[in-house]
Amino acid sequence: MELLDIKNISSSWGIEISNFKKLSERATLVFTTDEEKFIIKRKDNLEHFNSELKLIGLLRSKNFFTQFPLYNKQGELSVPYQNSNFAIYNYLEGSTFGAEESLLNPKIPNLLGETIANLNKIMASADFLREFPSKDLYQLVYGFAVKEIIKVDPSEELQNVYQQVEEEIKNLVNILPKQLIHRDAHIHNIIFDNNSLSGVIDYEIVEVNVNIFDICYCSTSILSEVFTNEKLRGMWINFVANLVCTYNQVNPLSDSEKGSIWHVMLCIQSIFMAYFSSNEDIYKINKAMFQWIYENRNNLERKILLNVN
Known part of the structure; x- marks a missing residue:
């Protein structure tokens, strides 16, 4: 994805993007003009995404820490864009062990x-x-x-x-x-x-x-x-x-x-x-x-x- 694509996607959440870093084929780290960070993920199968949401909901109900997707301005958790769907997740502060x-x-x-x-x-x-x-x-x-x-x-x-x-x-x-x-x-x-x-x-x-x-x-x-x-x-x-x-x-x-x-x-x-x-x-x-x-x-x-x- 190019910066214009990312800006088009993130606009549904009212997020203004200044820069980005591709993490994988499906995940992109984005930086906002307010110096916040989020993760944009491509979701090719909405049925699978809904099952994922149900699992994340279970984990959160048990106080287990995980990423969760954010609701956009339309009250949805994903938006369609160029033959796929995209969700935005909160960014988890920290790092992984080597x-x-x-x-x-x-x-x-x-x-x-x-x-x-x-x-x-x-x-x-x-x-x-x-x-x-x-x-x-x-x-x-x-x-x-x-x-x-x-x-x-x-x-x-x-x-x-x-x-x-x-x-x-x-x-x-x-x-x-x-x-x-x-x-x-x-x-x-x-x-x-x-x-x-x-x-x-x-x-x-x-x-x-x-x-x-x-x-x-x-x-x-x-x-x-x-x-x-x-x-x-x-x-x-x-x-x-x-x-x-x-x-x-x-x-x-x-x-x-x-x-x-x-x-x-x-x-x-x-x-x-x-x-x-x-x-x-x-x-x-x-x-x-x-x-x-x-x-x-x-x-x-x-x-x-x-x-x-």
């Missing part, structure tokens, strides 16, 4: 674990699950990801790994508790201000899936940023153990969930490998992460069980 910082500061896994646990507890109480897509993690991996991976990387070693863990993953996915999850709970969507939560953002891809997906996704998002640094990579398992421990204190995990962290991480890496199968460099780093997590099963599970039990 991956290296998250490994070096022992307070951070506790803050992240507590935040995701509280988020998942509230989302588990939602009675409108049918408004969100429901995903089968086993089918995502073996019905989609593995097939895409084999197209570009038909290595016997990789196929043997998938054969070895398939029955375990299939059985665990069938028994793991499922609920609404954030689905994108990486460290850059969790904002803090002086170690106090400012809010969790971006609920565009919320879905029904296994409960522990969010803590596993948060963990692998950090590993992806430090993986090439051997020292930091070695610290990551302790980070995961502390994250899971704090999560469990706030939102207790079942024995099956505690024993499935490793499996869900492999599933997440497989999905990333499939998604980036056409990008050789990104595929290689995600494959290396997959193999490293696979090889470190005993160390990871031992650390988790020592901290959680």
Whole structure:
């Protein structure tokens, strides 16, 4: 979008824009002439947006901090513009933790674990699950990801790994508790201000899936940023153990969930490998992460069980 487009959109809210910064394909940070900041987001599907609003309303009713869209001058939460719809959200003051910082500061896994646990507890109480897509993690991996991976990387070693863990993953996915999850709970969507939560953002891809997906996704998002640094990579398992421990204190995990962290991480890496199968460099780093997590099963599970039990 150009500045003129942003001004046209924001005029429905009576906001005068002086400058902007593109954050992603769907989100733009805007600066007003009064030196205020807001986020403009593109909403391609109003039905999904309405479901998102219902979830945000539930979170706010439970005093959980998050972004919320603002009503415009017509009393609406979005406006149509050039074959799409746009909403404006309040800007949350604060910053996100960096991956290296998250490994070096022992307070951070506790803050992240507590935040995701509280988020998942509230989302588990939602009675409108049918408004969100429901995903089968086993089918995502073996019905989609593995097939895409084999197209570009038909290595016997990789196929043997998938054969070895398939029955375990299939059985665990069938028994793991499922609920609404954030689905994108990486460290850059969790904002803090002086170690106090400012809010969790971006609920565009919320879905029904296994409960522990969010803590596993948060963990692998950090590993992806430090993986090439051997020292930091070695610290990551302790980070995961502390994250899971704090999560469990706030939102207790079942024995099956505690024993499935490793499996869900492999599933997440497989999905990333499939998604980036056409990008050789990104595929290689995600494959290396997959193999490293696979090889470190005993160390990871031992650390988790020592901290959680």
